[in-house]
Every structure is written in structure tokens, then in C-alpha cells.
Amino acid sequence: DTAVSQTPKYLVTQMGNDKSIKCEQNLGHDTMYWYKQDSKKFLKIMFSYNNKELIINETVPNRFSPKSPDKAHLNLHINSLELGDSAVYFCASNPAGGREQYFGPGTRLTVT
Amino acid sequence: QQQVKQSPQSLIVQKGGISIINCAYENTAFDYFPWYQQFPGKGPALLIAIRPDVSEKKEGRFTISFNKSAKQFSLHIMDSQPGDSATYFCAASSGGSQGNLIFGKGTKLSVKP
Secondary structure (H helix, E strand, O other), X not given: OOOEEEEOOXXXXXXXXXXXXXXXXXXXXXXXXXXXXXXXOOEEEEEEEEOOEEEEEOOOOOOEEEEEEEOOEEEEEEOOOOHHHOEEEEEEEEOOOOOOOEEOOOEEEXXX | OOOEEEEOOEEEEEOOOOEEEEEEEOOOOOOEEEEEEEOOOOOOEEEEEEOOOOOEEXXXXXXXXXXXXXXXXXXXXXXXXXXXOEEEEEEEEOOHHHXXXXXXXXXXXXXXX
């Protein structure tokens, strides 16, 4: 299937741990994003990459570090997890010259 | 500062009725206005989008109305169905294909049979 995929779908971990979320798109898109959706369902941009280069880095704690090994993958590593990091994280992508963003299924992160 | 304001927060409509969700924006640099539909446990899915050079766009039962001078746009869902029950987000962006989306806070729509 052509899509944006994320792993894992659920992630439960304790405060202070380090975890990673992976995103892959096989749509041939050039730009990829990470969004955070909080408990009130508010969606907010965190990062965007274009062809492996960071474009947007919103006001996000430096405990969050995105990495793009190639233009089909954008991973999110989170250090020293805090309770407030609990949220659903969505990866998205859009094609070169296109505005339509396609979202992955999300990763629900719960920090206890 | 919230750049895209969405209302209402929740909406209950009878089957067959018209659902209307409104959004207002502040940044005149925005030049792309999509609507996303999100079902529980799923990612947002693009429903319909409009650019500011047109005042209306229709796709099936879904219509966007756009008022550039008022900096407002709205989603109309005609003949609303129970399967339309979801959370709807308006969004706006600038900066071309590398611009990130600024989302409204969402509207939870319930269509009663």
C-alpha cells in the first residue's frame, strides 16, 4: 500500500526514558513533517524536513531531535521523556510543488 | 496567538441536515486553506481545500466558502450522514509546498440518525 506509516502505534514508557518514533512514506514526497496532537486534539507543527534538510523547527524542547536518513524517512527521537510529552504524534508528507499533506496513522505516546 | 480560529467546538446535526463549520484567520500571507477530517484513532485526512483566488469550491456533499475580505472560510456538509461524524479541522498555510499547516482547534461533529 502507498501511504505514510509510523511505528510504533502505541508507546508507553516511564519518565526519564529515551524513545524513538519512526516514519516512512513511499509516496515519493520531498517534504515530511512531525505534528503533535495534545489531549484536547489540538494539532501543532513540530518540525519539517525537505530532502533530508531541516526547514521548520518550531518552539520545541531540544529533547526532541528529528533525523532524516533519506527523503522517505523522518524519525523522531525524544530524550528524558516528561509527563507533558504524552500526546499523539503524527508524521505527514507532501509532494514537491504540492500543498496536500498526507498524514500517518499516529503514534500515541503515554509517559507514566 | 491563535492564527486560525474555528467554531463551533462541537456540533450536533440531524441526518440529512446541513453542517456548517466556520474558521477565521489573521495572517494575510496564508494562501492555502484545507479542511481535514479525523476519525477516532486515525490520522487527519484531507477532505477539500481552497485557494484565495476563488470564493467557493464544491466536491460532492462538501463545499468550502471563502471570503477573502473578511478573512473567513467555512465548510458546509450537505445531506449530513452518520458516517460524517468525526472531528473536522480547518487549516491554513503559506510558503508554498514547504509551508507547514496552522490548524484550528477542531469541531467535533455528531450526526444523529
